[in-house]
Amino acid sequence: xxxxxxxxxxxxxxxxxxxxxxxxxxxxxxxxxxxxxxxxxxxxxxxxxxxxxxxxxxxxxxxxxxxxxxxxxxxxxxxxxxxxxxxxxxxxxxxxxxxxxxxxxxxxxxxxxxxxxxxxxxxxxxxxxxxxxxxxxxxxxxxxxxxxxxxxxxxxxxxxxxxxxxxxxxxxxxxxxxxxxxxxxxxxxxxxxxxxxxxxxxxxxxxxxxxxxxxxxxxxxxxxxxxxxxxxxxxxxxxxxxxxxxxxxxxxxxxxxxxxxxxxxxxxxxxxxxxxxxxxxxxxxxxxxxxxxxxxxxxxxxxxxxxxxxxxxxxxxxxxxxxxxxxxxxxxxxxxxxxxxxxxxxxxxxxxxxxxxxxxxxxxxxxxxxxxxxxxxxxxxxxxxxxxxxxxxxxxxxxxxxxxxxxxxxxxxxxxxxxxxxxxxxxxxxxxxxxxxxxxxxxxxxxxxxxxxxxxxxxxxxxxxxxxxxxxxxxxxxxxxxxxxxxxxxxxxxxxxxxxxxxxxxxxxxxxxxxxxxxxxxxxxxxxxxxxxxxxxxxxxxxxxxxxxxxxxxxxxxxxxxxxxxxxxxxxxxxxxxxxxxxxxxxxxxxxxxxxxxxxxxxxxxxxxxxxxxxxxxxxxxx
Numbered sequence: 225x226x227x228x229x230x231x232x233x234x235x236x237x238x239x240x241x242x243x244x245x246x247x248x249x250x251x252x253x254x255x256x257x258x259x260x261x262x263x264x265x266x267x268x269x270x271x272x273x274x275x276x277x278x279x280x281x282x283x284x285x286x287x288x289x290x291x292x293x294x295x296x297x298x299x300x301x302x303x304x305x306x307x308x309x310x311x312x313x314x315x316x317x318x319x320x321x322x323x324x325x326x327x328x329x330x331x332x333x334x335x336x337x338x339x340x341x342x343x344x345x346x347x348x349x350x351x352x353x354x355x356x357x358x359x360x361x362x363x364x365x366x367x368x369x370x371x372x373x374x375x376x377x378x379x380x381x382x383x384x385x386x387x388x389x390x391x392x393x394x395x396x397x398x399x400x401x402x403x404x405x406x407x408x409x410x411x412x413x414x415x416x417x418x419x420x421x422x423x424x425x426x427x428x429x430x431x432x433x434x435x436x437x438x439x440x441x442x443x444x445x446x447x448x449x450x451x452x453x454x455x456x457x458x459x460x461x462x463x464x465x466x467x468x469x470x471x472x473x474x475x476x477x478x479x480x481x482x483x484x485x486x487x488x489x490x491x492x493x494x495x496x497x498x499x500x501x502x503x504x505x506x507x508x509x510x511x512x513x514x515x516x517x518x519x520x521x522x523x524x525x526x527x528x529x530x531x532x533x534x535x536x537x538x539x540x541x542x543x544x545x546x547x548x549x550x551x552x553x554x555x556x557x558x559x560x561x562x563x564x565x566x567x568x569x570x571x572x573x574x575x576x577x578x579x580x581x582x583x584x585x586x587x588x589x590x591x592x593x594x595x596x597x598x599x600x601x602x603x604x605x606x607x608x609x610x611x612x613x614x615x616x617x618x619x620x621x622x623x624x625x626x627x628x629x630x631x632x633x634x635x636x637x638x639x640x641x642x643x644x645x646x647x648x649x650x651x652x653x654x655x656x657x658x659x660x661x662x663x664x665x666x667x668x669x670x671x672x673x674x675x676x677x678x679x680x681x682x683x684x685x686x687x688x689x690x691x692x693x694x695x696x697x698x699x700x701x702x703x704x705x706x707x708x709x710x711x712x713x714x715x716x717x718x719x720x721x722x723x724x725x726x727x728x729x730x731x732x733x734x735x736x737x738x739x740x741x742x743x744x745x746x747x748x749x750x751x752x753x754x755x756x757x758x759x760x761x762x763x764x765x766x767x768x769x770x771x772x773x774x775x776x777x778x779x780x781x782x783x784x785x786x787x788x789x790x791x792x793x794x795x796x797x798x799x800x801x802x803x804x805x806x807x808x809x810x811x812x813x814x815x816x817x818x819x820x821x822x823x824x825x826x827x828x829x830x831x832x833x834x835x836x837x838x839x840x841x842x843x844x845x846x847x
Contacts, residue, residue, distance in 0.1 A: 257338035257395055257430040267337075268426040269327045273313045285327030286315070289410075293322025293668035297420070306382070306420050308342050308391050314422040319668025320644070320689050323358075323410040324421060331361065331400045331407040338398075338430020339409045340423075342391035343379045347417035349608050351645035352381040354414040354690055359398040359436050364405040372398045372436035376414055376690050391422070397430030414690025415646035416605060416669055442671075442686040444696075444772030449792060451810045452776050456722040457767065458804030460829045461757040464724035464764045465715060465750045467518040468661070468700075469507065469731045470635055473497050474577045476523035476601040477637055479566050480547075480558060496732055497577035503731025504583045508590055510734070510744055514751035517591045519761035520731070521635035522580075524599030527622040529581040530571030537564060538600060538614045546606035563600060584626045593760040594623070596631035596657075604636045605643025605664070609651045616655040631655075633762050635700075635728070636662040642669040649691060659685070659696045659765035661726050672699040678707070679714050684723030685768045693772070696765050700726040704733060708742040712749060719755055724764050766800060773798030774805065774834075779841050794832065795839040803833045807842065814847035 273296060275284035281291075288294035297305035300312020307314040315324050331337065337359070345353050354376040361370045374396030380388045400407065409426060413419055446454035457464050472478055478493035478500070504520075511518055524537065540562050547558035568575045572582050587594060598604065599619040602611070620630040634657055642664035652660070663670040671688070672680050678701065685698040701707075701714045711727055718725045727746065734743050750758050757764075779793040796802055807830040809816070816823055816830050818840050823830065832840065 256432050257340045257397065257425065257427055265427050265429075266425060267329045267428070268424060269329070271424055271426075272309075272311055273315065274311070283315070287325035287410075289322040289325070290319055290668035292666070293317065293319040294324045306344055306346075306422070308344075308422040314420045317355075317411065317413050317419040317421065318416065319642075319666070320413060320416050321671045322668045323412045325408060325410040326424065326426060328362070328406050328408040329426060331404045333400050333402050333404050335428060336397055336399050336430055337407055338395065338427055338433055340393065340395040340425045341411065341421050342423045343394050343411075344382050344388070344391045344420045345379045345417045346382045346420075347645055349417070349643070349645040349647065350381065350383060351415070351417050351609065351647040353379045353417035353419065353646040355379055355394055355419060356412050356414070357394060357396045357436065358410045358412060358439060359396075360408045360410065361401055361404040362406045362408065363403050366406070369403055370401045371439040373439045374434060374436045379417075379419055391420075394421075395430075395433050396436045397433040398436040412689060415649060416641075416643050417645050440687075440692060441772075443684045444687070444768050444770075446771050446774035446776060448776045449778055452792060453808045454771065454774060454776060455806035455808055455829065456771070457724075457757040458802075458806070459757070459831060460806040460808075460827075462722060462755040463715070463718040464757045464759065464767070465718070466698075466724065466726045466759060466761040466764045467511070467516060467747065467750075468635065468726050468728040468761050469503070469518065469520050469734075470597055470637070470662075470728065471504070471520045471522050471526060471580075471731045472500055472597065472601060473523060473525040473580050475525040475564065475567065476500075476597070480563070480601060494577045499732035499735050500730065501576060501580060501583065502735050503733070504580075504587065506735050506740055507731060507743075508586060508592075510740060510747060511592075512590065514747055516747060516751055516758050517593070517760050519593050519595055519633075520587060521595050521597035521633075523597050523601050524619050524622050525567075525578060526580040526594075527584065527626040527628065528579045530575070530579050531567055531569050532571060534567075534569050537618050538611070540564060541600075541611070543602065543607070546603060551603070551606070563602070581626055584628065588627070593762060594628050595633040595635070595762060597635050598637055601637045602640075603638060604640040604648070605669075606640070607648070609645065609647035612648050612651040613655070616651065616657075620655070632657060633659040633661070633765065636660065636664075639663060639665050642666055644669075646690065649688070649695070653691065653694055657695060658769070659698055659762060660688070661698045661700045661761065662728075663697055663700075671697050677710060678702070679710060679717060680725065681717065682721055682723065683714065683718045683725045684721055685765055693769075696769055698724065698726055698761070698765055700728050703727040703729050703743065703746060705736075705739050705742040708746055711746050715746075715750065715753075715756070724768065726761060726764075767802070770796075770798045770800040770802055773800075774802070776807070789843045789845045791841055791843045793839060793841055794834065796834040796836060799836045801833070801835045805832045805834045806830065807832065809844060812846040813844045815845045817843045 273283040277284045297316040298307040298313040357374040359372045380392045474497035544559040680699040683699045685696040688695045779791040
């Protein structure tokens with residue numbers, strides 16, 4: 225007969241084992257940011273999106289980065305879209321420049337918080353995409369004190385032919401820093417592919433999830449040490465200006481410009497092309513006295529001396545799926561006609577409006593650069609990644625025939641970045657594109673925000689979301705006869721921001737005397753203002769990207785200079801030499817030496833020529 229003591233011991237043991245099992249189970253769920261039964265662990269107000277703020281046009285407490293970029297959708301809302309948890313509601317994100325912001329919650333310093341959601345994309349370009357979570361920590365006054373971001377996480381593609389079994393999980397955790405009183409999490413997309421979000425949750429815990437890392441700056445900048453800063457541009461200049469042109473033969477946007485928004489869409493494409501040709505002569509003459517080097521964004525036919533051999537390009541495409549009246553084309557011709565069908569198959573001599581190869585050499589001889597306006601002058605956000613690949617390869621092929629290097633920058637035709645898929649951005653990156661401009665005019669697709677006059681408030685190149693350290697987007701301003709005064713204001717804004725601006729037009733818009741005079745006034749100001757660095761577009765973008773690889777720090781282990789000197793290390797870990805890198809020193813500094821050799825200081829600035837991968841030690845002494 226079993227003793228009562230033994231039975232009691234066994235019972236206690238079973239209870240302990242059970243309690244331990246429950247504890248382990250709960251800890252595992254907490255570590256995974258999963259719901260914990262019987263515990264009120266959900267911190268997110270309106271997590272089910274049921275409460276709606278009519279004035280804000282969003283679920284109550286939720287926010288968005290662009291007014292059209294986030295909407296409440298789902299079978300129970302408007303009969304459109306998806307939901308995963310059966311309540312018929314989900315958030316829809318659309319646009320690389322937007323985000324979905326969760327309601328703010330209270331936070332305690334040192335505590336770990338985790339956010340989770342389920343995501344799905346039904347991109348019309350059949351592209352899976354990516355998204356990330358950003359934790360924004362705020363102090364008691366509501367000011368942001370730190371931000372941390374997850375890695376970019378994959379979002380599955382839904383297609384009617386092969387719908388996925390599950391949505392993609394988006395999960396990450398972060399520890400509240402000292403001084404944190406509240407937390408606001410936002411979900412950011414890596415492309416314009418449409419994303420649905422559902423089953424959002426914010427809880428304490430998440431130790432088993434990938435940890436969010438400090439959010440890297442969107443604008444590349446040198447890492448500095450107290451008292452020493454790095455000027456944003458060479459030789460201490462405060463801002464940079466690039467003069468650029470969209471330069472097209474008749475086979476560019478001219479014969480295809482039946483789209484809404486083109487003020488010259490009803491013009492004769494041959495007359496326009498001849499003005500495009502004339503604009504090269506007038507702009508070369510304009511820039512020469514000032515020593516300005518500009519950038520000409522060219523289409524593929526710009527490199528041809530003719531096409532008597534009847535070459536075809538990109539498989540002779542017809543873009544019937546997008547060159548339609550529904551997308552703004554007033555003529556339905558290009559929905560059924562091959563894109564290059566109007567090629568006269570002549571030569572520069574017989575058809576100068578169609579082929580511009582004779583203008584390549586004068587441009588290069590004058591020091592100007594030629595970059596891509598795409599081969600085809602298509603709408604970038606409407607075509608798929610395979611078409612982008614063919615277009616990029618065709619441009620590089622004909623450019624090489626004319627002695628021009630492969631493109632590293634693109635100006636989007638018709639500002640057509642809207643709708644760019646993650647796969648299309650992959651194609652640009654694989655082809656060696658490192659900078660883009662002419663982003664969409666719609667705010668959810670453009671990382672630069674403009675005011676009602678078209679001025680960019682913070683004109684600085686910034687990393688494209690999801691392409692950090694790989695592709696820069698740079699702001700532009702359309703310089704015409706009527707906007708020349710505003711262009712001067714835009715330059716002033718660039719100086720105030722320590723940034724840059726790409727001032728552009730079509731070459732056909734710098735041919736009439738009044739047009740030339742307007743451009744000359746702006747060019748003269750930029751070329752003679754000591755605060756400005758004027759350079760080709762890719763040089764400006766490359767410099768800003770390279771600054772992110774520069775670090776200024778106290779030199780560890782270095783002997784301090786005699787007489788109370790201070791030694792700092794300046795390191796260029798990137799692959800680009802930086803001639804004219806400028807240190808701005810404290811006002812009390814009177815003398816300096818680089819690697820032991822005394823150097824001159826002018827106006828509190830020290831100018832260095834720092835090679836790729838080079839490190840120097842700078843010692844400074846007070847007066």
